[in-house]
Amino acid sequence: MKILQTYRIIAAVGAALLASLCEANTSAPLHTSLWNSAAKYAQVNPSEFYAIALQETAVRWSDGKTRPWPWTLNSARGSMRFADKHSAQIALDALRSSGVCNVDVGLMQINWCVHKERFGHLDWLDPVTNIRIAAMVLREARESSPERSVGIGRYHSWTPHRASQYAERVAVWTHRLNHAR
Numbered sequence: 001m002k003i004l005q006t007y008r009i010i011a012a013v014g015a016a017l018l019a020s021l022c023e024a025n026t027s028a029p030l031h032t033s034l035w036n037s038a039a040k041y042a043q044v045n046p047s048e049f050y051a052i053a054l055q056e057t058a059v060r061w062s063d064g065k066t067r068p069w070p071w072t073l074n075s076a077r078g079s080m081r082f083a084d085k086h087s088a089q090i091a092l093d094a095l096r097s098s099g100v101c102n103v104d105v106g107l108m109q110i111n112w113c114v115h116k117e118r119f120g121h122l123d124w125l126d127p128v129t130n131i132r133i134a135a136m137v138l139r140e141a142r143e144s145s146p147e148r149s150v151g152i153g154r155y156h157s158w159t160p161h162r163a164s165q166y167a168e169r170v171a172v173w174t175h176r177l178n179h180a181r
Contacts, residue, residue, distance in 0.1 A: 034128060038135035043142045051173035052155060056109040070127040074104040085125050108134030
């Protein structure tokens with residue numbers, strides 16, 4: 001019984017920490033978080049960086065708030081959200097062992113096929129690691145063009161029309177974040 005109580009406490013603390021990592025109903029909390037330092041590195045504002053996370057993995061949590069979901073995978077087989085990191089890791093390992101390379105991983109949906117050589121040794125399903133990898137990828141995309149929206153779009157795709165559509169969707173999320181009450 002004591003082990004069960006300890007597990008529940010650990011699970012509650014873990015859920016609270018995860019929620020705080022993923023929380024951002026307004027742009028104010030973003031400026032004092034990991035989102036801010038990652039955004040600075042990526043040369044975007046924190047609302048834009050968090051908006052990318054929302055565009056990639058937004059889900060309505062049990063408290064009714066929309067936040068990115070860290071244990072998300074996306075491949076040609078579809079988008080998959082898992083209850084926990086362990087389950088997501090098992091699915092990711094199964095995809096990779098079956099020869100699937102084109103899979104987006106985690107909170108910021110980092111593409112395994114594109115970035116495995118540089119970052120394959122890291123734990124992509126760890127939210128902090130995933131955010132840091134995303135900041136590096138986004139910075140490279142931003143530095144590829146003097147136009148902010150082109151760089152943001154290239155985080156998703158270097159195909160011009162797909163990048164443009166993506167940047168527009170991120171701009172909608174950014175607007176929502178900056179005008180939330």
